[in-house]
Amino acid sequence: MIGELDFFGVFVPSVLPLAILALVISLSLRVVLRRVGFYRLIWHAGLFDTALYLVTLLAFVLATRSVAP
């Protein structure tokens, strides 16, 4: 995950696209969970949202590391 990605000549850390992807995914997850009414069970929604994002990001990082070490 230290590696860099060549983005049209600009080097960006490879976590960046993963972080953006994780943001999109966790935002849509949140919409779904809200529709279901899941948040009524949550004590601290801010904490839950942050944790959800971090878990999603970690999942992506681990997944990409196992694909391309």
Next chain:
Amino acid sequence: MPPRTPLTVTAKKLAFSCANTAAVLVALYIAFASNLERPYWAMFSVFVIAKPISGAVRSKAMYRLAGTLVGAGMALFLVPPLVQAPVLLCIATSVWVGLCVYGSVLDRTPRSYALILAGYTATIVGFSVVNRPESIFDTAVARVEEIGLGIICGAVAHSLIFPQSVTDELKRRVEAIVTASAQWISEWSSDAGRPVDLLAQQRLATAVTESHLLYSHVRYETSDAPRAHLLMRILEERVAVLLPRISGLQQMLAALSAVEARPVALPTLMATVSRWSQALARQRKLSAATMADESGLQQESTAALALLDRSAGGWLVLLEQAAIVELSELARALGDCRRLAEALEEGKLRLPASLENRARLSGSRALSADHGLALLSGIAATCATLLACVLWIGGSWPEGLVAAQFAAIGASLFATLDNPAEPILPAVTGILVALPFAAFYEFALFPRIDGFASLALVLSPMLLLLSFMQTFERLEGVALVLAIAFSGSLALAPSYQADFAAFANTNAAEIVGLLVAGVAILLLRTVDPLWNARRLSRAGWRSLCQLAHKAPRSFQWWLIQMFDRLGLIATRLVHTRPTSPASADLDPLRDLRVGLGIDALRKLEIPPDRPEARTLGAILEDIATMYEEKLRGHPGRAAADFAEHIDAGITAAWAQVPSAHRQAALAALTSLRLDLLPGEAPHLALWSPT
């Protein structure tokens, strides 16, 4: 709803200050650890987005990030080709700033912040690299990185450490709006002679616009905040109806007393409404008794109307009938407001059954846009930036670039304010006050400390104090200016470098920049409030003309926009002398009433082949002509045969069989006649009872 930890007000404020200080320190730490160029940018970014409501923090964070990206991109686009032609570069950047300010003043929602930032980030990035254009890309990236870092730290800290949900504040405001309206209605209906004063108009309309803006943050709230778009939208429309209804009612009462008539059923009905709204103001939740009273009230008014239907026709009967219709509409709107506030309070977002139909009708809302004012603000921002550039380039003043940047910042940030010149002086004072503190830190403390831990320790008291100041509504602006000036003049950099000449010069340039912005805004944007009110009224008249010509896509949308405008006009008129003749023909409430009347007539849906449809067409045509004449500056000139047309309309409506339709038509026509032909005795033939 999840139970949030209950906190007292002071504890909330302390929690906010701790969260903010923690965010600043974390941002600084990360910035130092990753060797960013200007860690203090991250530092004051935290202060800029800090708001007591966590949803507002996140929305501001998003807009700030987006604006910074666009602005840095614009600098990347402008600087390399124009760096050899400083004059062109200055003009291009200033025009960009002006454009952004124009857009942001038009928008009026929190989103406008993104545009402001897009404007002045271009100057911050663009102007600071003119001497070494090859570093433009690095500077742009550094700016985005540092701002992004500050924003993320602030947003995360404020969402995790004792977040204050926007919903609580929203509920509080909606509750206040409903209670105040119920109170007013109760007072007005018990004392009919009391006029709907400008202050009340202004308060109600501004409160509604504010809660609309507050609601726009909900999208960025943590996921447990209920999404109540529909509810808020209908609530706004229902509140917007209250004021024109009350004032219409009063007008009818005045007309009744002018002919010394003794209305039959109206006084008792008014007393009932007064008692009922008094009860409504006192309870947060509709009790069964109040609900029963409400249906009793509607039945009472139906009975009174039926009685009037059977009586002999005449102007008096028409007036009383219209007044009763108005009164029952008023009571219905107020009851709806209470029901909606209750639904919001309980977090069950299923709409009350009576309102579901309304939800389908309403379109999405936009606040009224004011192109003239936006244009002036844009020009002022462009001029301010250009003027500072002239000082910078013409005076060969190396720190002049800071002046140009601050001119752009000042002109953009203050452009959205109502009296933009007002905060410039406090801002300059803020910089001057922050200076000795910053100098103390820079030249007395920093030489003695080493490492991040000691830096955090010496900074904490100041950061805590500034954050705590931000939690007070009155000190918020001052605290922000102090925080920005403080972090700006500290200019924390990875290695310590004390340079008193640069310190003094930069701060002087900041003040000069702000003063230039102040002068430009004062010259260009100080407008007579009365003139401004007239301009806004004219915009309202234009939209009324359109309404009379053609049915809009959503009348609710039209109404809410008009109501928003009413708040803006009333704000301007409150400060002028009430009896000044120039403001005599400015009556936004009357315009709203005329709009409601037009809508009521349209709702009748008369088939186009009936003769009544032709009369209706003629009436609407006349109203449009009348407002067109007003726009041309002949307010008194009524359309010649308007009286004839509207009387024909009243006669035709009277001849119908008694029904709710007939009552609505008669009420709308009577109210239009009162509004557009004031003081004119109707030449109506007496009709026999049907």
